[in-house]
Amino acid sequence: MRHIISILVENEAGALSRISNMFSARGYNIESLTVAPTEDASMSRMTVVTVGSEDVIEQITKQLNKLVEVVKVVDLSEAEYIERELMLIKVRAGARERDDMKRMADIFRGRIIDVSDNTYTIELTGDGRKLDAFIQALDQGAIIETVRTGASGIGRGNRVLRV
Amino acid sequence: MFNVFPALAVMDRVKGVELSGAEIVVRCLQEEGVETVFGYPGGAVLYIYDALFKQDKVRHVLVRHEQGAVHAADGYSRSSHKVGVCLVTSGPGVTNAVTGIATAYMDSIPMVILSGQVPTHAIGQDAFQECDAVGITRPCVKHNFLVKDVKDLATTIKKAFYLASTGRPGPVLVDIPKDITTHPCEFQYPESVSMRSYNPVRKGHPGQIKKAAQLILEAKRPMVYSGGGVILSNAAPQLTEFVRLLGFPCTNTLMGLGAYPGTDRQFLGMPGMHGTYETNMAMQNCDVLLAIGARFDDRVIGNPAHFAQNPRKIVHIDIDPSSISKRVKVDVPIVGNIPDVLDDLLALLKADARRPEAAALEAWWKQIELWRARDCLKYDRKSKLIKPQFVLEKLYEVTKGEAFVTSDVGQHQMWAAQFYKFDRPRRWINSGGLGTMGFGLPAAMGVRMANPGATVACVTGESSIQMCLQELSTCKQYRLPIKIVNLNNKYMGMVRQWQQFFHGNRYSESYMDALPDFVKLAEGYGHRGVLIDKPADVEPALREAFARKDELVFMDFITDQTENVYPMVPGGKGITEMILSEEL
Numbered sequence: 017m018r019h020i021i022s023i024l025v026e027n028e029a030g031a032l033s034r035i036s037n038m039f040s041a042r043g044y045n046i047e048s049l050t051v052a053p054t055e056d057a058s059m060s061r062m063t064v065v066t067v068g069s070e071d072v073i074e075q076i077t078k079q080l081n082k083l084v085e086v087v088k089v090v091d092l093s094e095a096e097y098i099e100r101e102l103m104l105i106k107v108r109a110g111a112r113e114r115d116d117m118k119r120m121a122d123i124f125r126g127r128i129i130d131v132s133d134n135t136y137t138i139e140l141t142g143d144g145r146k147l148d149a150f151i152q153a154l155d156q157g158a159i160i161e162t163v164r165t166g167a168s169g170i171g172r173g174n175r176v177l178r179v
Numbered sequence: 180m181f182n183v184f185p186a187l188a189v190m191d192r193v194k195g196v197e198l199s200g201a202e203i204v205v206r207c208l209q210e211e212g213v214e215t216v217f218g219y220p221g222g223a224v225l226y227i228y229d230a231l232f233k234q235d236k237v238r239h240v241l242v243r244h245e246q247g248a249v250h251a252a253d254g255y256s257r258s259s260h261k262v263g264v265c266l267v268t269s270g271p272g273v274t275n276a277v278t279g280i281a282t283a284y285m286d287s288i289p290m291v292i293l294s295g296q297v298p299t300h301a302i303g304q305d306a307f308q309e310c311d312a313v314g315i316t317r318p319c320v321k322h323n324f325l326v327k328d329v330k331d332l333a334t335t336i337k338k339a340f341y342l343a344s345t346g347r348p349g350p351v352l353v354d355i356p357k358d359i360t361t362h363p364c365e366f367q368y369p370e371s372v373s374m375r376s377y378n379p380v381r382k383g384h385p386g387q388i389k390k391a392a393q394l395i396l397e398a399k400r401p402m403v404y405s406g407g408g409v410i411l412s413n414a415a416p417q418l419t420e421f422v423r424l425l426g427f428p429c430t431n432t433l434m435g436l437g438a439y440p441g442t443d444r445q446f447l448g449m450p451g452m453h454g455t456y457e458t459n460m461a462m463q464n465c466d467v468l469l470a471i472g473a474r475f476d477d478r479v480i481g482n483p484a485h486f487a488q489n490p491r492k493i494v495h496i497d498i499d500p501s502s503i504s505k506r507v508k509v510d511v512p513i514v515g516n517i518p519d520v521l522d523d524l525l526a527l528l529k530a531d532a533r534r535p536e537a538a539a540l541e542a543w544w545k546q547i548e549l550w551r552a553r554d555c556l557k558y559d560r561k562s563k564l565i566k567p568q569f570v571l572e573k574l575y576e577v578t579k580g581e582a583f584v585t586s587d588v589g590q591h592q593m594w595a596a597q598f599y600k601f602d603r604p605r606r607w608i609n610s611g612g613l614g615t616m617g618f619g620l621p622a623a624m625g626v627r628m629a630n631p632g633a634t635v636a637c638v639t640g641e642s643s644i645q646m647c648l649q650e651l652s653t654c655k656q657y658r659l660p661i662k663i664v665n666l667n668n669k670y671m672g673m674v675r676q677w678q679q680f681f682h683g684n685r686y687s688e689s690y691m692d693a694l695p696d697f698v699k700l701a702e703g704y705g706h707r708g709v710l711i712d713k714p715a716d717v718e719p720a721l722r723e724a725f726a727r728k729d730e731l732v733f734m735d736f737i738t739d740q741t742e743n744v745y746p747m748v749p750g751g752k753g754i755t756e757m758i759l760s761e762e763l
Binding site: 025026030033034037041071074075078079081084085086087179 | 313314317318321322323325342374375376377499500501504505
């Protein structure tokens with residue numbers, strides 16, 4: 017099953033590779049991994065999307081907690097949470113396709129953030145499935161380039177991860 | 180030698196005197212009470228070696244290869260419960276140390292490794308003797324640090340000792356660039372450190388301990404399975420009291436031998452791949468299993484699916500939550516420091532008037548004695564060739580079971596574990612997790628350094644001993660009178676055994692031709708060598724060797740090449756699916 021794990025980690029050199037290394041050394045999957053400092057510059061927050069049985073996820077959280085630089089770990093998917101991912105997608109938008117492409121971006125609540133004679137660059141946020149759906153909805157020949165950030169997640173309501 | 184530090188020690192407490200980074204390193208070691216450092220100098224650590232030269236509190240032991248330094252620090256730690264310390268240079272110094280570090284990591288040995296690094300401005304430039312020490316060692320340390328500012332040096336070293344020795348112990352590496360060792364800084368060694376991301380537990384959860392006590396009292400076929408964690412946490416007294424109080428059968432894993440007296444009737448022998456018949460049967464057929472500081476390793480429980488076939492309740496006490504329910508689901512997990520948890524558990528049980536049903540326990544013991552009567556460790560005592568088991572029995576007799584015994588890896592290791600009865604913890608020193616050939620001799624050096632005057636035997640084989648043989652030279656330099664028991668069958672015995680059982684007797688590359696003359700070799704290093712090739716000579720040779728208190732004696736026992744270790748659980752099988760010697 018897909019799990020989304022949030023990690024608070026000391027903002028120190030090597031912390032990222034310690035975590036990613038643990039995943040590869042123990043044979044766990046990483047679907048995506050994002051990391052950036054938090055409002056407290058001494059700490060980074062990481063979101064890892066992984067797939068595994070309940071036993072595997074339990075081991076992943078235990079092994080993460082065991083890393084000295086890891087401050088806190090929570091499996092967001094244990095309860096209500098929100099996840100968002102950003103995609104930038106460059107598509108063909110010549111005279112013929114321009115209107116259709118604009119309409120498609122609107123339907124998905126995307127924003128066109130760069131325009132050239134024959135391309136649009138569209139910014140789209142949502143959960144992973146929405147971004148997948150947008151890609152599916154486009155004519156595959158129309159896609160020139162995509163870049164995705166991977167998911168970031170946060171608990172709903174009073175569910176808070178902080179020190 | 181010229182000692183500048185005692186005077187400084189008083190002064191800088193008051194004012195804070197500026198020292199160089201190298202001097203700070205040495206002062207930190209002194210403050211930690213480190214008496215012995217194992218190492219090998221090189222370019223990146225020259226200033227640290229200079230600072231070591233100018234003092235006489237920390238003794239440096241010069242090895243012949245960095246792997247030897249780490250194994251020696253490891254043996255030092257295992258036999259003394261102190262943190263082992265080693266010092267190596269950058270590049271090849273670190274890469275040579277990696278096998279030793281991984282060995283210590285797998286067995287959770289508290290250790291601090293100080294490594295030199297190229298100057299900070301040269302890092303990443305492919306400088307001479309540069310390697311990414313922190314990157315290379317990351318998967319095999321508990322934690323590691325690269326010191327980028329001399330101001331962080333003392334705190335980092337303090338953290339390293341703290342991390343290495345608390346929680347589940349392990350090796351911690353501190354990588355120190357050469358320029359940092361020359362930078363001046365006011366020295367102040369922190370009294371303590373705290374890290375918000377690292378808070379090892381001590382006490383177990385009282386509710387869980389209560390549940391465990393309840394299961395214990397209801398047990399009809401109990402079994403106590405204790406591992407290396409009991410040794411590491413110095414919980415042998417509590418374990419012994421616990422097992423005796425309840426009259427339960429007990430096994431110690433390869434890493435846990437000596438935690439419960441090996442000569443006691445309640446001790447059933449080691450479990451697992453080469454465990455005793457009675458232990459493996461009891462592990463499989465018990466109704467309540469108490470796992471204490473053990474981790475259900477593949478060599479201990481074999482196939483986890485087979486192990487799970489028999490219903491039983493499992494209590495698991497361990498300091499590391501990730502060891503719990505990793506390979507085997509447990510019913511009552513207790514995360515905590517073992518002595519604390521056992522103290523609490525003992526207090527509960529002593530306060531309780533109830534005891535497990537005596538008739539059931541008696542019936543269980545009757546069953547165990549039937550299993551024990553199979554005498555699974557028997558071997559041919561009439562052989563004209565020297566049987567390795569016989570050598571170990573005699574070693575036990577001659578040393579009265581009092582020796583520190585280190586071993587390398589292979590058949591000799593298993594025989595030593597089976598036939599030498601350890602009554603005390605920290606006497607049996609071997610590489611259980613990583614299985615590092617070459618461990619035995621340098622580990623024995625560390626043991627002897629930590630226990631001056633103690634009897635130290637290194638049980639090895641002709642293949643293993645050659646992997647760190649160069650340390651015979653270190654033994655000479657420091658006059659370490661280790662007794663080397665070389666079980667020489669001209670084969671990598673365990674490899675040969677597997678090839679015989681599972682690869683149709685095709686002994687692919689497991690035979691060593693052109694072995695050295697070990698007697699001459701020992702003599703070449705300035706030691707005494709003896710060749711023993713008749714069973715009748717075994718005991719006299721051992722007696723003579725151990726009588727030579729000040730000499731290293733290399734005993735080359737020419738043993739039966741065809742002997743195998745029994746019982747044996749083939750890889751992937753259940754622990755009761757044993758091959759016994761009687762079946763062949």
